[in-house]
Amino acid sequence: MLDAFLNSLGNVANGSVLLLMMVGIVIGLLTGLLPGLGGVVVLVLLLPFTLTMSPFEAFALLLSTYAVFSITGDMTSILIGIPAHPECAALVPDGYPMTKRGEAARALGATIFSAAAGAVIGAVMLFLLIPVLRPLVVDIGSPELFAIVLLGLAMVGSLSGKSVLKGIAAACLGMLLASIGTNAQTGIVRYGFGSLSLLEGLSLVAVALGLFALPEIMELHARGKRGVSERPDLSSGVEVGVRDVLSRPSLLLRGSLIGAVMSMLPGLGSAVGQWVAYGQAAQISKHPERFGTGVIEGVIAPASANNSKEAGSLVPTIAVGVPGSAAMAIMLGAFVVVGITPGPSMLGTHLNITYFMIWMLVLANVIGAALSFAFLKPMARISVVPAMTLMPVVSALVIIGSAVSAARWSDVVTLIATGMVAWVMRRAGWSVVPVILGFVLGGNAENFLWISVGTYKLHWLLSPVVDLLFAATILLAVGTAWRKSRSRRRAQATDEGTPAIESVDRAWLWASLAVAAAFTALGAVAVILAWHWPLEARAFPTAVGSLLVVLGLLEVGVEVRALRRSRTDQPVDGEDAGPDVGIVPEPAGVAAPAGTLGSAQPAMAASATGVLDPIPAVAVVPAELPVKRSLAGLGWFVLAAVLSYAVGFLMGLVVFVFGYAMATRRGLLRAVLMAAVVGVVFYVLFVLVLNVAMPIPLIGPSFI
Structure with missing residues (x-):
């Protein structure tokens, strides 16, 4: 040995x-x-x-x-x-x-x-x-x-x-x-x-x-x-x-x-x-x-x-x-x-x-x-x-x-x-x-x-x-x-x-x-x-x-009970005090913008160690990104997928990136650069170097 x-x-x-x-x-x-x-x-x-x-x-x-x-x-x-x-x-x-x-x-x-x-x-x-x-x-x-x-x-x-x-x-x-x-x-x-x-x-x-x-x-x-992130710590983190x-x-x-x-x-x-x-x-x-x-x-x-x-x-x-x-x-x-x-x-x-x-x-x-x-x-x-x-x-x-x-x-x-x-x-x-x-x-x-x-x-x-x-x-x-x-x-x-x-x-x-x-x-x-x-x-x-x-019926009963309690502004106890954690803690005490549905993370407070700690059983709806803008992001993603399926990854994604950059007012030069980078990286990496198998687009394999 x-x-x-x-x-x-x-x-x-x-x-x-x-x-x-x-x-x-x-x-x-x-x-x-x-x-x-x-x-x-x-x-x-x-x-x-x-x-x-x-x-x-x-x-x-x-x-x-x-x-x-x-x-x-x-x-x-x-x-x-x-x-x-x-x-x-x-x-x-x-x-x-x-x-x-x-x-x-x-x-x-x-x-x-x-x-x-x-x-x-x-x-x-x-x-x-x-x-x-x-x-x-x-x-x-x-x-x-x-x-x-x-x-x-x-x-x-x-x-x-x-x-x-x-x-x-x-x-x-x-x-x-x-x-x-x-x-x-x-x-x-x-x-x-x-x-x-x-x-x-x-x-x-x-x-x-x-x-x-x-x-x-x-x-x-x-x-x-x-x-x-709006407060990055890149020096000592x-x-x-x-x-x-x-x-x-x-x-x-x-x-x-x-x-x-x-x-x-x-x-x-x-x-x-x-x-x-x-x-x-x-x-x-x-x-x-x-x-x-x-x-x-x-x-x-x-x-x-x-x-x-x-x-x-x-x-x-x-x-x-x-x-x-x-x-x-x-x-x-x-x-x-x-x-x-x-x-x-x-x-x-x-x-x-x-x-x-x-x-x-x-x-x-x-x-x-x-x-x-x-x-x-x-x-x-x-x-x-x-x-x-x-x-x-x-x-x-x-x-x-x-x-x-x-x-x-x-x-x-x-x-x-x-x-x-x-x-x-x-x-x-x-x-x-x-x-x-x-x-x-x-x-x-x-x-x-x-x-x-x-x-x-x-x-x-x-x-x-x-x-x-x-x-x-x-x-x-x-x-x-x-x-x-x-x-x-x-x-x-x-x-x-x-x-x-x-x-x-x-x-x-x-x-x-x-x-x-x-x-x-x-x-x-x-x-x-x-x-x-x-x-x-x-x-x-x-x-x-x-x-x-x-389980679904039990949860329906739990939510109905929570809705009844919320009518009188009573805190929702136990497991229904608020939605599950899972995305990101936001500053406490900030209400969701009108017309939006927040992810409703628990309220957070700074602990002695400087780490954000949940405040138990306090239901707070923090500031959240607007629902309409999130759904618009879904629409853009679906458009990218449809273009890729129709004309292939290379042409479809280049068009998508350019169109998105122009629609969001990133400027013509930046839009061209972003589209060019995506196209070159895709072609060189996936086609020339890795040569991975790709699904055939709607109009034929010649368009990658």
């Missing part, structure tokens, strides 16, 4: 290996900024270049690219609230509010340092697990994976803001979306409505961009000439972010281990660990109600999990030849190209290559973090760029990213539809975070359940590991409910004798009631449509739809 370790160090010091590692790092950092262009696409494009390379050179290029991919992807989540990849979505709930509060540099500093540290922790865990890798992975079957998925779903309570009821209902919506497409057990197309594009179900990239990107694009248009991570070592360690362990389990997907880490951080926090308003813990936990996942996903790939993620499936192709068979040989004959891969993960993340820190302050200045300048460029990238992820235009339609739903939910005070969690975990839960039943009948329910995980799930759910109940009681006790800053705005109560009623109707329709399907196909959507009906 010592010989293999020393041999791997010698190969790391090879000049060609170091050069390829640096090339991979640069490629990973640059492509990580592009929405929708997943790590799988980049690895596929690089795979042909490894045909003439040695194993060490090939893995140096591929692993270094994959290792740093999430670092810059996290940056877009923090700076503009748009996750470049589904794996970066958990940075949005707290990272973006920090940017709006002027703490972009602090959030970025904490993210980059957490990512590098998480990668190192994950690599160390992989190193320690080498002697027991094979039995560890082989003993995990579908029953254990089903129990783990349920444990992940139990995190919904921690991610649902003030109302657990709304959070579970939103998660049910995500699970229903996950059930769309061909059922694996029966081959029946569920909720396909005769559309061929729905045979494979909804794209995770399109759903994630819709839930998080489109609402922010609409708000960018509504902001006009203002930047995302980076150092503060690093100190935040160093002062929370247990949080960093937990997030890293969660990311590594979750990605170690084949079939769960790379987007799961970040949400479990985020939910676990909220679960153990003394102030879970602050999550979603811009707390640093909500940045550190998912960032550390994001970059520890690479080491975790290597575990089953190396030990038994089962890819731990889609990117690792491409890595298996690299094993074939260089003539190595993953499995026991990687722990014996080729142990030096295994150690080499660990070294690559560590070095690539450390160097990638150093490069990111070097360009961090210029990146942070994006938060002060006028929103109208960002809007067309970001819209173009999001449309391209959603369409090229699977080379189909239907994903753009999915993006727009889910984005509209997310915007309405956020305006009505419903958190969208449980939706993406339900979507990511819902399909896995159904598949693992039927595989377990088909393989073991009901005997798997007697497995000690499964029962232990079930018990942990129940304890987590009960603990979350108890903590939220205690928090409400404490808030009510604190509120006694405290005058309300402002009466409840009935507009958001009516909006929340409308969303609850829509959820109820959607659940009923889902159950009715599934009625004639075979048991294996209808059981999951029927159960989820029925639960959504019950």
Whole structure:
């Protein structure tokens, strides 16, 4: 073992290996900024270049690219609230509010340092697990994976803001979306409505961009000439972010281990660990109600999990030849190209290559973090760029990213539809975070359940590991409910004798009631449509739809009661004191402009530490961007999508960017420059360099 370790160090010091590692790092950092262009696409494009390379050179290029991919992807989540990849979505709930509060540099500093540290922790865990890798992975079957998925779903309570009821209902919506497409057990197309594009179900990239990107694009248009942040701290924020991570070592360690362990389990997907880490951080926090308003813990936990996942996903790939993620499936192709068979040989004959891969993960993340820190302050200045300048460029990238992820235009339609739903939910005070969690975990839960039943009948329910995980799930759910109940009681006790800053705005109560009623109707329709399907196909959507009906009716009752109380200007107690947190805290005591529906964040006050703290149980409607301007932003985005579909990305997006800049009075010169930059970047990057597969526009392939 010592010989293999020393041999791997010698190969790391090879000049060609170091050069390829640096090339991979640069490629990973640059492509990580592009929405929708997943790590799988980049690895596929690089795979042909490894045909003439040695194993060490090939893995140096591929692993270094994959290792740093999430670092810059996290940056877009923090700076503009748009996750470049589904794996970066958990940075949005707290990272973006920090940017709006002027703490972009602090959030970025904490993210980059957490990512590098998480990668190192994950690599160390992989190193320690080498002697027991094979039995560890082989003993995990579908029953254990089903129990783990349920444990992940139990995190919904921690991610649902003030109302657990709304959070579970939103998660049910995500699970229903996950059930769309061909059922694996029966081959029946569920909720396909005769559309061929729905045979494979909804794209995770399109759903994630819709839930998080489109609402922010609409708000960018509504902001006009203002930047995302009007009080940026770019001088000392980076150092503060690093100190935040160093002062929370247990949080960093937990997030890293969660990311590594979750990605170690084949079939769960790379987007799961970040949400479990985020939910676990909220679960153990003394102030879970602050999550979603811009707390640093909500940045550190998912960032550390994001970059520890690479080491975790290597575990089953190396030990038994089962890819731990889609990117690792491409890595298996690299094993074939260089003539190595993953499995026991990687722990014996080729142990030096295994150690080499660990070294690559560590070095690539450390160097990638150093490069990111070097360009961090210029990146942070994006938060002060006028929103109208960002809007067309970001819209173009999001449309391209959603369409090229699977080379189909239907994903753009999915993006727009889910984005509209997310915007309405956020305006009505419903958190969208449980939706993406339900979507990511819902399909896995159904598949693992039927595989377990088909393989073991009901005997798997007697497995000690499964029962232990079930018990942990129940304890987590009960603990979350108890903590939220205690928090409400404490808030009510604190509120006694405290005058309300402002009466409840009935507009958001009516909006929340409308969303609850829509959820109820959607659940009923889902159950009715599934009625004639075979048991294996209808059981999951029927159960989820029925639960959504019950939760929707309960929430309708809650909102009706809140509306009655608001007539007499009584404070709304408990979970209905105001909408869920989830976008950004605004200054307290500022009423929404006439004719607008505010997102109604809780009132905020400066604490002794200078951090904005929620004032419990005080319903305040803060200043909010006008609804009409946000809807106009949606109209512009739809226009960009229609132009792209009609005449292709190159011509359509150039025309859109130029027209938008002229319509918003950016000036002729600036409009020409913006359109030229978008056109050149698209053609050079996506066509000449990456040569990614693109959907064919309406008038033919010659227009790209």
